[in-house]
Each structure stands twice: as C-alpha cells, then as structure tokens.
C-alpha cells in the first residue's frame with residue numbers, strides 16, 4: 001500500500017491521531033512528559049507528532065516501510081505550520097525504518113509505548129512474537145497503551161489485515177508476555193475515528 005502511494009485518509013490512514021489518544025493527553029490520563037516513547041507500525045506518524053506535542057522527551061516511530069518513513073517525515077514537517085508544532089517538539093520526533101520483531105533500539109528499552117492498528121496488522125500466528133517484542137523494547141515498569149481495534153463480531157476472523165481482535169486476545173497475548181492489565185474500557189463512540197465507532201477498546205498495561 002505504501003509503495004502504491006497510500007494517501008492521507010485512504011485505507012487505514014485516518015489523517016490524524018485518534019480522538020481517544022488526544023482526549024487522554026488533554027485530560028492528563030496520558031502523561032508522556034519527559035518520557036522516551038515508541039510507536040511501532042507508526043504509518044504516517046500522527047501519533048508520534050501528538051506525543052512530542054504532549055511533551056515526550058523523544059518519540060520514535062518505527063516502520064517496516066521506507067515509504068511510510070518518508071511520508072511521516074513530510075507530515076512532521078507540515079505539522080509545524082498546520083498544527084503549530086514547535087521546532088523543539090519536532091526535533092524530539094524521529095522516524096526509523098526497521099522491523100519490530102528483530103529491532104534492537106539503540107538507546108535501550110523505552111519508558112512508554114503505544115499500539116494502534118499495529119496488533120491487528122499482524123497475522124494471528126504472529127501475535128505471540130509481537131507481544132514478546134513489546135516486552136523486549138519496553139523497560140520493566142514501563143507503560144503500554146493499546147487502542148484495541150477492530151472489535152467486530154461481523155468480521156471474518158480468517159481474513160485480514162486488519163485481523164479482527166477482541167479484548168480477550170489482548171489479555172491472552174500481552175498477559176502471556178509479562179504485561180499486567182491495569183485498566184480496560186470501551187471507547188465512547190464520539191472518541192473514535194469516523195467509521196470505527198463501537199469497535200474500539202482502550203487498555204493500559206504495565207510491563208512486569
């Protein structure tokens with residue numbers, strides 16, 4: 001999709017960070033100030049920009065696709081004008097081409113991580129490896145926020161991506177990889193991207 005020139009608003013690209021993430025930042029329920037944060041499978045980098053704007057000391061977006069990395073760098077540059085992102089905040093964002101399952105972060109494990117539409121992008125047989133990788137790249141005591149999507153009984157579980165997911169799947173896989181669940185709730189419809197209403201849950205985890 002990236003190599004075919006995926007545009008903002010097409011397929012999984014929602015043109016912006018989730019209203020839920022922005023709400024959590026605005027209400028102080030997510031506080032990344034002074035933290036090193038990671039967003040694997042960051043796509044065009046909307047979440048990374050939201051997180052440096054919220055004061056993250058460093059936010060890294062990791063992407064398998066080098067085209068996505070290029071697009072994310074363009075979005076970051078544009079955000080200075082469009083979103084009034086300061087030069088200082090922009091300097092704290094970086095986008096790296098890499099493969100999450102084998103990636104070793106240069107600066108060591110992160111304090112905080114965010115997974116949105118990354119878990120559902122992987123074939124179900126890859127989930128164990130994916131959650132083990134999450135445990136590798138986060139510090140013990142570090143926090144992971146997962147925005148769980150798409151939760152839908154109408155989707156065929158044998159077809160993806162996106163592969164349909166359930167909160168129970170997250171408990172099984174993240175729990176099995178050493179993450180303690182601290183909180184899980186459904187996302188109110190007004191805090192989902194259009195078209196994703198009623199199909200999202202939010203969970204906070206602590207890496208043991």
Ligand SMILES: C[S@@+](CC[C@H](N)C(=O)[O-])C[C@H]1O[C@@H](n2cnc3c(N)ncnc32)[C@H](O)[C@@H]1O
Nearest residue numbers: 012013041042043063064065099100116117121
């Ligand atoms: C469904 S998209 C989501 C993008 C972004 N999170 C968003 O919400 O717009 C999943 C992204 O994960 C990337 N990806 C897939 N496998 C990956 C891997 N093993 N390591 C890093 N990125 C990967 C893809 O290139 C794609 O951009």
